Each structure stands twice: as structure tokens, then as C-alpha cells.
């Protein structure tokens with residue numbers, strides 16, 4: 729997944745949380761703020777249907793590695809209820825949610 733450098737680079741920002749970044753990422757489907765392994769794991773999770781859309785737009789249910797715990801991942805707010813997400817870090821659940829969000833025919837605030 730590649731985005732033109734002008735879009736990917738201009739708004740890149742690393743803050744304490746990834747929320748601002750996620751908002752940009754959701755708009756452009758730009759995952760450059762995530763580590764490569766996170767994107768890979770996100771793709772794997774999507775393939776295994778471990779990250780699935782909920783009834784609420786932008787909200788995804790992410791099954792953790794143990795197959796039991798379910799985290800709520802909000803691709804719009806850029807939050808996740810997993811340990812990393814709760815600490816304001818970009819987790820792979822978020823990457824997965826963003827990929828799904830970008831692929832889904834969602835309404836976008838133009």
C-alpha cells in the first residue's frame with residue numbers, strides 16, 4: 729500500500745497519542761505511522777476475520793491473540809481498548825480497522 733509522498737509526508741506527526749494521526753490516516757488510508765509488522769499483523773487479522781465491523785460505523789471488534797478477549801477499536805476516534813490502545817499507542821487493531829474503514833463504502837465528511 730503506497731501513497732503519494734506529498735500526502736503521506738505533509739501531515740506526518742508523532743505525538744503522545746496516535747489519534748491525530750489516525751484521523752489523517754483514515755482519510756487517506758495512509759498507514760505510514762504504523763510499523764511494518766503492525767500492518768502485516770493487521771492484514772493477517774483481517775484475513776482471519778479477527779477484526780470485524782460492528783453495527784456502529786467506524787467501530788470494529790478485534791479478537792485478541794488468545795481468541796477470547798475482544799477489544800473495541802474505533803477507527804474514527806483512533807482508540808482501542810487493548811493495552812497498547814489504552815496507552816494511546818497505535819496498535820495493529822487500529823491499523824486493521826483503518827484498512828477496513830478505507831475499504832468500506834463509508835460516508836466521508838467531505
Ligand SMILES: [Zn+2]
Pocket residue numbers: 790799801808809810811812813819820821822
Ligand atoms: Zn488494539
